[in-house]
Amino acid sequence: MIRPGRMIKQVLQSLFKKPATSLYPFVKTAMPDKFRGRLKYYPERCIGCMLCMKDCPSDAIVIKKIGDKKYQAEINLARCIYCAQCVDSCPKDALEATKEFELAKFSRENLKVVCNEETCRSSETKT
Amino acid sequence: MDRYDFKIPIGPQHPALKEPESFLLTMHGEKISSMTVRLGYNHRGIEKACELQTYIQDMYLIERVCGICSHSHATCFIQAVEEIAGLQVPKRALYIRTLVAELERVHSHLLWLGVAGHEIGFDTLLMYSWRDREVVMDILAMLTGNRVNYSVNTIGGVRRDITAEHIPQILKAIDTLEERTKYYIQIATEETTIIKRLSGVGMLSYDDGVHLGAVGPTARASGIDRDVRRDDPYASYEDVKFAVITDKHCDVYGRAVVRVLELMESYKIIRQILANLPDGPIAVKAPRKIPAGEALSRYEAPRGEDVHYVKANGTDKPERVKVRAPTLANVQVVAHMLKDRYLADMPIVIAAIDPCFSCTDRLISVTDAGKGTKNTMTWPQLHSYSIEWHRKSGIDFSELNKKFKVPGN
Numbered sequence A: 001m002i003r004p005g006r007m008i009k010q011v012l013q014s015l016f017k018k019p020a021t022s023l024y025p026f027v028k029t030a031m032p033d034k035f036r037g038r039l040k041y042y043p044e045r046c047i048g049c050m051l052c053m054k055d056c057p058s059d060a061i062v063i064k065k066i067g068d069k070k071y072q073a074e075i076n077l078a079r080c081i082y083c084a085q086c087v088d089s090c091p092k093d094a095l096e097a098t099k100e101f102e103l104a105k106f107s108r109e110n111l112k113v114v115c116n117e118e119t120c121r122s123s124e125t126k127t
Numbered sequence B: 001m002d003r004y005d006f007k008i009p010i011g012p013q014h015p016a017l018k019e020p021e022s023f024l025l026t027m028h029g030e031k032i033s034s035m036t037v038r039l040g041y042n043h044r045g046i047e048k049a050c051e052l053q054t055y056i057q058d059m060y061l062i063e064r065v066c067g068i069c070s071h072s073h074a075t076c077f078i079q080a081v082e083e084i085a086g087l088q089v090p091k092r093a094l095y096i097r098t099l100v101a102e103l104e105r106v107h108s109h110l111l112w113l114g115v116a117g118h119e120i121g122f123d124t125l126l127m128y129s130w131r132d133r134e135v136v137m138d139i140l141a142m143l144t145g146n147r148v149n150y151s152v153n154t155i156g157g158v159r160r161d162i163t164a165e166h167i168p169q170i171l172k173a174i175d176t177l178e179e180r181t182k183y184y185i186q187i188a189t190e191e192t193t194i195i196k197r198l199s200g201v202g203m204l205s206y207d208d209g210v211h212l213g214a215v216g217p218t219a220r221a222s223g224i225d226r227d228v229r230r231d232d233p234y235a236s237y238e239d240v241k242f243a244v245i246t247d248k249h250c251d252v253y254g255r256a257v258v259r260v261l262e263l264m265e266s267y268k269i270i271r272q273i274l275a276n277l278p279d280g281p282i283a284v285k286a287p288r289k290i291p292a293g294e295a296l297s298r299y300e301a302p303r304g305e306d307v308h309y310v311k312a313n314g315t316d317k318p319e320r321v322k323v324r325a326p327t328l329a330n331v332q333v334v335a336h337m338l339k340d341r342y343l344a345d346m347p348i349v350i351a352a353i354d355p356c357f358s359c360t361d362r363l364i365s366v367t368d369a370g371k372g373t374k375n376t377m378t379w380p381q382l383h384s385y386s387i388e389w390h391r392k393s394g395i396d397f398s399e400l401n402k403k404f405k406v407p408g409n
Helices: A008-014 A051-055 A085-089 A117-126 B046-051 B055-063 B070-085 B091-119 B123-144 B166-190 B192-198 B206-212 B216-220 B252-275 B326-337 B343-352 B379-392 B398-404
Strands: A039-041 A061-067 A070-076 A095-097 A112-115 B005-010 B022-028 B031-038 B293-301 B304-312 B318-324
Touching (some): A039 A070, A051 A085, A085 A095, A112 A117, B022 B343, B031 B326, B031 B343, B046 B055, B055 B318, B070 B091, B091 B123, B091 B252, B091 B343, B123 B166, B166 B192, B192 B252, B206 B326, B216 B304, B216 B326, B304 B326, B326 B343
Antiparallel strands (some): B022 B031, B304 B318
């Protein structure tokens, strides 16, 4: 039957329903398991093959040798497009995509994260 | 031109448009006598950037051609690369690609339904269809990790596998969506607001649709029975049964009907894929260097036929990548559909092709309305123009040209 107001029933029903939206940031939704968030670097596993640097589409990661078989990663969170190709490319699982997505900072400099054995360990103890 | 004729520029920044694009309308009173589309406000030089990066990096760049149909562009590009490399993609990977493609179509069509409702002032429809779209977005996030830019493809297969726990969740979501889609079909066929506002608006006859090269739901709503999924099957569309929806309305209403009915076909395809999902690996190892060759790949994106051309030269970087997004094929149709129509129909007629201007901005062509003169240049013309332009700013290339014997000088 063609007539106006075919959705009115639905609209009135919605008056007595909970809102479809959630109160972010007070209520946080869990990210899916495969979510590609901020990268986590395990310096002890890295062998310095630089495949992650080669495959990164946005030059967001730089691996540097800082000592004998010791490497550090400089990750630019502003350049990173969170495709996690580096995680796939890494032959030793030294990189991992975490579920962390709230990465806003007050300055661009704070988005450049240096990750080596000391800094990574200290950030782990903090969280 | 008489005293009732005037020109209205709509865009590049305009409340009726979601993306920057310029339309210059020549009006006769309240009616549109001609329309000029000026593309290029979203030009990002993606094709050129592709030539500077490796194939793996290009995959993520190509994915960002469009936000809504990111999987379409990525798959279309990957298909071409795989064809050049001669890779045999595992069947399971093809099934997962098809599954993500159909889920993407569901989310894109539900998004369009909301946008169309919004353009005709029916915001209730926008709110409800976008709420239901969240169901499919959550499924996509669960399967691939992200709501948009799924990055599920890799050269030679897919990156993410489906586990047994996912399947019941997807089926449950599809059941919810099917019920909701049936409700929208009922709304579309019974609600006076939609029928009266959309019927007879933006008419495109069968002949004009064929002549102007319309693609996708825009073409199918004019009775043009074309669908790459059936005509030239890619991925695993050969193994699934579905109907190609066409409609005889030839107007915006027909396009709405085609899209909501296509949703039902997508659910059918998703169910078949989940029932027949083969076992096996999800990717084969791909070489970094792709052998020399060229390939053209076709893909039925939610908006229509998407075409990618890739030329490889034996290195790890492509020599040329060309993208023909579906909106580019449809944008000329808009100018035809709006001829002798009222100005107030413009937003919905443009919205009815489901435009994605950032997809389209691969080239610039300037046409003067009324005069019909095209402002395109041949290669020697462009060459001499650039020499003249540099000479004006104080740089003289004439000595260099003599040295290298450049033709035309």
